Amino acid sequence: MAIILDNDTRLVVAGLTGSEGRFHGLRNRAYGTNLVAGVTPGKGGQDVEGVPIFDTVAEAVDGAGANTSLIFVPARFAVDAIYEAVDAGIDTVICITEHIPAHDMLRAYRYFRGQGTTMIGPNCPGVLSPGKANAGIIPAEIFSEGGVGLVSRSGTLTYQIGHELTQLGLGNSTIVGIGGDPVVGSSFVDVIEKFEADEQTELIVLVGEIGGDEEEKAAAYVAEHVTKPVLAYIAGFSAPPGKTMGHAGAIISGSSGTAQGKKEALEARGIEVGTTPTEVAQMVASRLK
Amino acid sequence: MDLYEYQGKDLFRRVGIPVSEGRLATTPEEARQAAEELGGPVVVKAQVLTGGRGKAGGVKLASDPADAEAKARDILGLDINGHVVRTLWIEQASDIEREYYLSVTFDRGAKKPLFMFTTQGGVEIEQVAEESPDALVRLHVDPLEGFQPWVARRLVYGGGVEDPSEQKQIAAIVGQLYRAFVEFDAMLCEINPLIVTPDGEVKALDSKFTVDDSGLFRHPDVAEWRDPTAADPIETFAREKHVTYVKLDGDVGVLANGAGLGMSTVDVVAHAGGRPANFCDLGGGGSAEGVVDALEVITRDEQVRSIFFNIFGGITRCDEVARGILAALDRLDMSKYPIVVRLDGTNAEEGRQILAEAGRENIHPEATMLDGARRAVELAGTA
Numbered sequence: 057m058a059i060i061l062d063n064d065t066r067l068v069v070a071g072l073t074g075s076e077g078r079f080h081g082l083r084n085r086a087y088g089t090n091l092v093a094g095v096t097p098g099k100g101g102q103d104v105e106g107v108p109i110f111d112t113v114a115e116a117v118d119g120a121g122a123n124t125s126l127i128f129v130p131a132r133f134a135v136d137a138i139y140e141a142v143d144a145g146i147d148t149v150i151c152i153t154e155h156i157p158a159h160d161m162l163r164a165y166r167y168f169r170g171q172g173t174t175m176i177g178p179n180c181p182g183v184l185s186p187g188k189a190n191a192g193i194i195p196a197e198i199f200s201e202g203g204v205g206l207v208s209r210s211g212t213l214t215y216q217i218g219h220e221l222t223q224l225g226l227g228n229s230t231i232v233g234i235g236g237d238p239v240v241g242s243s244f245v246d247v248i249e250k251f252e253a254d255e256q257t258e259l260i261v262l263v264g265e266i267g268g269d270e271e272e273k274a275a276a277y278v279a280e281h282v283t284k285p286v287l288a289y290i291a292g293f294s295a296p297p298g299k300t301m302g303h304a305g306a307i308i309s310g311s312s313g314t315a316q317g318k319k320e321a322l323e324a325r326g327i328e329v330g331t332t333p334t335e336v337a338q339m340v341a342s343r344l345k
Numbered sequence: 346m347d348l349y350e351y352q353g354k355d356l357f358r359r360v361g362i363p364v365s366e367g368r369l370a371t372t373p374e375e376a377r378q379a380a381e382e383l384g385g386p387v388v389v390k391a392q393v394l395t396g397g398r399g400k401a402g403g404v405k406l407a408s409d410p411a412d413a414e415a416k417a418r419d420i421l422g423l424d425i426n427g428h429v430v431r432t433l434w435i436e437q438a439s440d441i442e443r444e445y446y447l448s449v450t451f452d453r454g455a456k457k458p459l460f461m462f463t464t465q466g467g468v469e470i471e472q473v474a475e476e477s478p479d480a481l482v483r484l485h486v487d488p489l490e491g492f493q494p495w496v497a498r499r500l501v502y503g504g505g506v507e508d509p510s511e512q513k514q515i516a517a518i519v520g521q522l523y524r525a526f527v528e529f530d531a532m533l534c535e536i537n538p539l540i541v542t543p544d545g546e547v548k549a550l551d552s553k554f555t556v557d558d559s560g561l562f563r564h565p566d567v568a569e570w571r572d573p574t575a576a577d578p579i580e581t582f583a584r585e586k587h588v589t590y591v592k593l594d595g596d597v598g599v600l601a602n603g604a605g606l607g608m609s610t611v612d613v614v615a616h617a618g619g620r621p622a623n624f625c626d627l628g629g630g631g632s633a634e635g636v637v638d639a640l641e642v643i644t645r646d647e648q649v650r651s652i653f654f655n656i657f658g659g660i661t662r663c664d665e666v667a668r669g670i671l672a673a674l675d676r677l678d679m680s681k682y683p684i685v686v687r688l689d690g691t692n693a694e695e696g697r698q699i700l701a702e703a704g705r706e707n708i709h710p711e712a713t714m715l716d717g718a719r720r721a722v723e724l725a726g727t728a
Contacts, residue, residue, distance in 0.1 A: 132562065157560035158451060159530050162488045165456050181659070195659045195690055210605020212657045216714065219657070219689060236604060238453040238532075265605055269454050291608035294593065294615045295624070315612075332613050334715050 058185035058230045059205070059250040059257070060148060060174065061089075061124065065189045068093040068113065068122035068146075070129050070137045072104050077128035080152075080193050081107070084126070087196045089189040093120040113137075113144040126182070126191045127151040134178060135160040142168045142175075149241070150191050151177035161239040168241065175241025181211035181233035194231060202227020203258035204340060205251035207244055209236050209265050213291060213333070217263060220337035226344065229256040236265075244274035252282050259285045259343055261336065262327075264318055266292030271318040279325040285343050288322050288329045289336045290315045346556045349392040351434040352570050353552030356529055360521040362536075363548035367436035376417030379435035380410040386438040389416040393428040394575050401425040406438060431574065439550060444538035445504075445515070446470055448553075449486075449522055451532045457485040458526060460519070462500040466538040480504075492523040514547040515539070529567065530560025579645045586638040588625065595620025596725045598643040598652040598682075602627040602661045610655040613714060619722030622649045627661065636669025641677055651683045653721035655714055658690030667696035671703050683724040685709045687717035 067084065071077035072094025082105055085091040093116035094104055100111035110116040113125060125141035127134055127149065134153040141149045149168070156178045168175050176183055182192010187201040193211070199218045206221075206228055208214040214233055221228070232247050234240050244262055251257045260282070264271040271290065278286050293315040319329045330336030348356070354364045368379035380387045391403030398404055403425050407413035413435060423430045444467035452459035463481045465473050473481050482503040486496055497516035506512050518539070526534045535553035542548070561568040573581045583590035589604070593611070597619045601607040604626050611621040623646060627639055643649060656666050670686065673679060684707055688696045700708055709724070711717035 131559065155559040157530055157563070158532065158557045159488070159527060159560060162451070162456060162458075166487065166489045193660055198690060208605070210603060210608075212601070212603030212659060212661075213605030213609050215657045215659055215690060216606055216609070238451065239456055263605070265608055273454075289609075291605050291612060293612045294621055295608060295611070296591070296593065331616055332715055333609060334713070 057254050057256045058188055059247070059254050060176065060183045060230060060232060061185040061189040061191055063188050064123075065191070066090050066092045066121050066123045067189070067191055068095055068116040068120065068125050070095045070113070070125060070127045070141070072096065072107065072128075073099055073102070073109060074128060078104055080128065081126070084190045084192070087190045089191060092116070093122050113140045113146065117144050117146065122146065124148040124191060125150070127153055127178075129153060131155040131157075135164050138164050138168065138175070142171050142173045146173065148174045149176070150180070150182050151175070151241070152180060152182060152192055153177075154179040154237075156237070158238050161237065165239050165241065176232065177235040177241060179237040180235030180240070181214065183230065183232050184228075185230045186228050192233070194233065198222060199231060200227040202229065203256060203344070204228045205254065205257040205260045206231045206263070207247040207251070207260070208233055208263035210263060210291065214263060217261065217289065217333045217336060220333050221340060224337055224341045226337070226340060229254060238268070244270050245277045248274060248277060248282060248286070252284060257284065259287070259340060261340060262286060262288040264288060264290045266290075266295050266315050266318075267313045269313065272321040275322045275325040275327055278327060286327050287336060287339050287343070288327050289333060290318045290322075290329060346558055346561065346568075346571060347394045348552070348554040348556065348567075348570065349394065349432070349434075349572070350390065350552050351392060352567075353534075353554030354549065356525055356554060356567075357549050357552055360525045360528070362518050362521045362525070363546070365437045365439055365548065365550070367434050370417060370433045370435050371421075371431060373414045373417040373421065376433055376435055377410045377414035380407060380413035383435065383437050387413050388436050388438050389413055389420060390434045390436065391420050391423060391425060391430040392432040392434055393425050393430055395426040395428050398425050403430060428575070439540060439548070440543050441538075441540045441550075442543045443541040445541070446473070446537045447500075447515070447518065447522065447539045448533065448535035448537070449526045450535075452485065455485055457488060458523070460484045460486065460496065460500055462504045462519075464504050464506060470537065486523065491527075492520055494520070496523075508545070510545050511541060511547060518547065518549075529564060530557045531555060532557050579642060582645060583642045586642055588627075588635070588639045588642050590642050591624040592646065593621050593623050594648075595622045596648050596650040597721050598622045598625075598646070598649040599655070600625045600627060600639055600643060600652065601655040602657065606655065606657055610653065610714065610718070613718045614653060614722060617715070617718040617722045619718070619725060622646055627656075627666075633665050633669035633672050636666055637673040637676060640670075640673040640679065644677065644679070644682065649682070651685065651721045651725040653717055654684065654686045655717060656688050656690070658688070658693060661690070662692045663688040663690060663696030664692040664699055667699040670700065670708070671705070674705060680707065683707050683709060683721075685711055685717050685721040685724065687711045687714055
């Protein structure tokens, strides 16, 4: 089964004619993703390696049956692209773009949550369901199909943990990068809820980092609603307070949001937290054997 | 981006929030002149991006221009929590009858702006929240609904403001503060204290204002206010080179691609018993030129004894990183640094081969993140 992306995914890429969109969109197609369309205003009627380009998302939905939108357009146009996808009736919107103003996302969030759209990102690496579909920049070749659901606020750290799992012969149902911004479309809780309901997923790994309280909320949610085993890793134990560490969301203010605080909150709910990515992978292996 | 008090007050003034008249000064003579122009007693206030400046002696009352010059001489050059005072804000002194607190922040948990108001102002708001939580009124605003006058009424009546003139003035300021918050892409707008003078006038005596970096393209005038001298000099250099860098206090230089992997690498170095010198994110591109820049930034820190490259190629290609490392060895004086390199992901094999063929003595390849961290820690001790 997997979550968010599967064999029914029909992908439209906003910004397919741009260099990033083209490179990754075609890479996603080469992986086996059903890439049905691209959208670039003013370039409707053209094609990128045989993929038809439309002027609007609505035309891509009508003309190519797109149900999932992957957004690669620059920050100042990205929120518009999110609204356009939602209003065109797209089910799932995945936004890779970083540096979208936080206030713009705040308003967009209130809007798309009301429309029932699944939104992943922004400032995220995308979603990969190994063996089925890949939408975004996750290097699919380091992952294999299996039963571990992986949800993370980070990109490369997710690859690191996925790689460690693969080395131990373990595969993934879906890898979801929820993004590192202060306001993202889906939280840990949203994604964990989907993994709990997914038949393929046997165990869930949460990869968190300093800042905010989403890990703490996830811990409470898991204790109440999740029957599958959940393991976690938190990055940023050595981070000084008040400093941003690359991700706009990764800032600690005051006592809340520290790595130690998150670890304690998770452990208090019975969720084991690995000290290094390697240890997390070993913990997963021992649980699944 | 955090703004200085005087910059925040400039934005307050633009939306109509009452503030005292003031002038900037960078020398005692300028402070005297400012006091002459303003007339009457003034307050000499250190402009630093840190709290606790009052306790540190960074805010002083001056009775006349000569006194303002003397107070400015005391405050300029003062070190407040590691921030050296270079700029002063000279402002007409206000008589204070009462001190309130008003702020609006970006509540990422609730995904809504959050107003906070209390009539117990002038102290740390955390203290009020802890000691008398009932005195602190909290109210979320739906960003789609935007500001409506009832929001101000809830804060003013909920906070127990009784004087009708004060109620009216504060309600107006609540609306103006929300406007500033949205218009300038703020993450925080705080007035502490919001004072009432003996004449019953309400005004902002201080400002704390943080603007979202991602929104700065809409506010080029605000973006220009960034003060390069306020940050650590290496961090400023890093910003110029477009390298994401945060200085820590150890001797193992850390370089990774991606923020999450970067934070994790710093943690793993500490886990291996070492002391990380920095956090450094090469970014998603990871061009050879970017690698040279990042190494130049990291080696500006004199405490660095060894360097750990931890790369997991996705968009970043390991062969490009390897070429960057070799280019840096040619162009910078890197001979005293042992460099531990761990490459995985896109084109890792090619990258490892490039480094092996170069045969440089100070490059130490390692196969895993954990082994790489251990080796770098060991080499920092013996370098």
